[in-house]
Amino acid sequence: xxxxxxxxxxxxxxxxxxxxxxxxxxxxxxxxxxxxxxxxxxxxxxxxxxxxxxxxxxxxxxxxxxxxxxxxxxxxxxxxxxxxxxxxxxxxxxxxxxxxxxxxxxxxxxxxxxxxxxxxxxxxxxxxxxxxxxxxxxxxxxxxxxxxxxxxxxxxxxxxxxxxxxxxxxxxxxxxx
Amino acid sequence: xxxxxxxxxxxxxxxxxxxxxxxxxxxxxxxxxxxxxxxxxxxxxxxxxxxxxxxxxxxxxxxxxxxxxxxxxxxxxxxxxxxxxxxxxxxxxxxxxxxxxxxxxxxxxxxxxxxxxxxxxxxxxxxxxxxxxxxxxxxxxxxxxxxxxxxxxxxxxxxxxxxxxxxxxxxxxxxxx
DNA sequence: CCGGCCATGTAATGTGTTACATGATTTA
DNA sequence: TAAATCATGTAACACATTACATGGCCGG
Numbered sequence: 346x347x348x349x350x351x352x353x354x355x356x357x358x359x360x361x362x363x364x365x366x367x368x369x370x371x372x373x374x375x376x377x378x379x380x381x382x383x384x385x386x387x388x389x390x391x392x393x394x395x396x397x398x399x400x401x402x403x404x405x406x407x408x409x410x411x412x413x414x415x416x417x418x419x420x421x422x423x424x425x426x427x428x429x430x431x432x433x434x435x436x437x438x439x440x441x442x443x444x445x446x447x448x449x450x451x452x453x454x455x456x457x458x459x460x461x462x463x464x465x466x467x468x469x470x471x472x473x474x475x476x477x478x479x480x481x482x483x484x485x486x487x488x489x490x491x492x493x494x495x496x497x498x499x500x501x502x503x504x505x506x507x508x509x510x511x512x513x514x515x516x517x518x519x520x521x522x
Numbered sequence: 523x524x525x526x527x528x529x530x531x532x533x534x535x536x537x538x539x540x541x542x543x544x545x546x547x548x549x550x551x552x553x554x555x556x557x558x559x560x561x562x563x564x565x566x567x568x569x570x571x572x573x574x575x576x577x578x579x580x581x582x583x584x585x586x587x588x589x590x591x592x593x594x595x596x597x598x599x600x601x602x603x604x605x606x607x608x609x610x611x612x613x614x615x616x617x618x619x620x621x622x623x624x625x626x627x628x629x630x631x632x633x634x635x636x637x638x639x640x641x642x643x644x645x646x647x648x649x650x651x652x653x654x655x656x657x658x659x660x661x662x663x664x665x666x667x668x669x670x671x672x673x674x675x676x677x678x679x680x681x682x683x684x685x686x687x688x689x690x691x692x693x694x695x696x697x698x699x
Numbered sequence: 700c701c702g703g704c705c706a707t708g709t710a711a712t713g714t715g716t717t718a719c720a721t722g723a724t725t726t727a
Numbered sequence: 728t729a730a731a732t733c734a735t736g737t738a739a740c741a742c743a744t745t746a747c748a749t750g751g752c753c754g755g
Contacts, residue, residue: 368706378624381617385744390708411751412706422628429629433618437716440558441610443676447555449669451599452606457669491698492626492634495691499620499684506683507676514672521668545734562716567736588723589734614744 358487364405364414367393380475380500396421454522458515465511472504535664541582541591544570557652557677573598631699635692642688649681 362373367389374384393415396402401421405414417425442460449457479497482490539550544566551561570592573579578598581590594602619637626634656674659667 366706367708368704372705378621379615381615381620383614383616386706386708387710387744387746388742425625426628429622429625430633433622436616436618437560438556438558439560439613441613443558443673444555445606445610446669446676447673448602448606448666449672450664450666451603456607457672461672487627489625489627491695492623495626495634495638495694496620496624498691498694499623499687502683502687502690503680506679510676510679513679514675517672517675518668543734544736545732549733563734563736564716564718564738565714587725 358485358489358493364416366409366412366414368412380471381496454518458518461511461515461518465508465515468504468507468511472501472508475500475504535662535666535670541593543586543589543591545589557648558673631695635695638688638692638695642685642692645681645684645688649678649685652677652681 362369365373367386370393371384371386371389374382393402397404397415401418401424402415403418405416442464445452445460446457475497479494479501482493482497485493539546542550544563547570548561548563548566551559570579574581574592578595578601579592580595582593619641622629622637623634652674656671656678659670659674662670
């Protein structure tokens with residue numbers, strides 16, 4: 346979460362990160378959206394070239410010593426807005442942890458307890474990170490800050506719910522065995 | 523959730539659903555694991571044949587008029603237990619709703635409100651279903667019932683968290699605009 | 700000057716869905 | 728008997744990751 350290339354006294358989150366190289370796009374997605382989105386280089390580089398050909402993104406090497414930086418064009422921004430308005434594609438659920446717990450009787454109580462403890466610990470760790478990020482974004486003043494808080498808040502609620510679920514379920518399993 | 527082919531006074535959830543055809547396997551996965559897992563026919567049929575060749579599953583047409591039914595073999599059960607013990611493969615996150623909200627400043631406040639209302643409504647509907655299922659499974663007495671309750675409980679906690687998040691976020695957006 | 704990070708790409712590979720084709724059986 | 732449901736399968740396609748190859752730049 347260290348801010349390379351950060352401008353002092355910045356007001357805009359987006360301004361701060363533009364233009365970017367494919368590499369920094371990947372880093373930023375991991376750092377900022379990591380809780381709910383991911384992209385691999387295998388997607389990013391070909392897509393970037395496709396977007397340049399389509400005029401939605403333009404190379405912009407301004408003041409960099411290495412790497413090609415890109416910035417979104419006005420047409421690209423229009424396309425982005427259109428894409429954001431499209432219906433959300435349904436992603437088929439696939440929760441390996443719940444699948445294993447569902448077969449708990451096959452798996453054994455000990456392994457299930459371990460799964461639940463692991464789930465609780467992961468949520469506790471995630472919660473701490475999100476709380477830090479929440480505090481950080483709360484101090485930002487640009488137009489998008491309120492929306493970034495909404496996404497972080499989703500993570501906070503989800504993490505707290507998972508912690509409560511894990512504890513409750515551990516107690517229930519201990520009672521029943 | 524109607525139980526075709528159900529035996530009266532059943533005590534075991536698994537016993538009730540074995541042997542099964544590829545078709546009923548798919549239906550059951552949707553009905554029972556639908557909240558956290560999914561499989562398509564394109565996966566199920568080839569896999570079933572592979573498992574038969576590997577001796578992990580065996581055809582068993584007992585008392586059926588149409589379709590091939592299968593049941594798990596002892597070797598198959600051992601394999602299942604081993605698979606359940608394997609580390610959970612990390613699935614890269616991809617939450618289209620949070621991605622859209624993250625770009626809320628591009629998308630516009632109205633569309634974001636719609637997304638949040640939709641999210642809240644979906645969670646309310648899901649919560650009702652899960653509460654019904656929870657009550658149903660609570661009455662079951664077989665060894666696996668406690669674990670099935672754990673998975674349903676995960677859904678309950680997640681749904682309640684999503685409802686709270688949506689309401690809180692709607693209030694926050696209304697305040698800030 | 701070397702280790703770690705920045706940076707770019709692609710080929711292989713796996714995975715899984717969707718769409719379609721086909722027909723049997725049950726039920727209204 | 729017509730419609731709905733049960734049932735089986737596959738081919739095409741989209742998507743995405745992983746692994747690898749390659750090299751420049753910068754701080755200690």
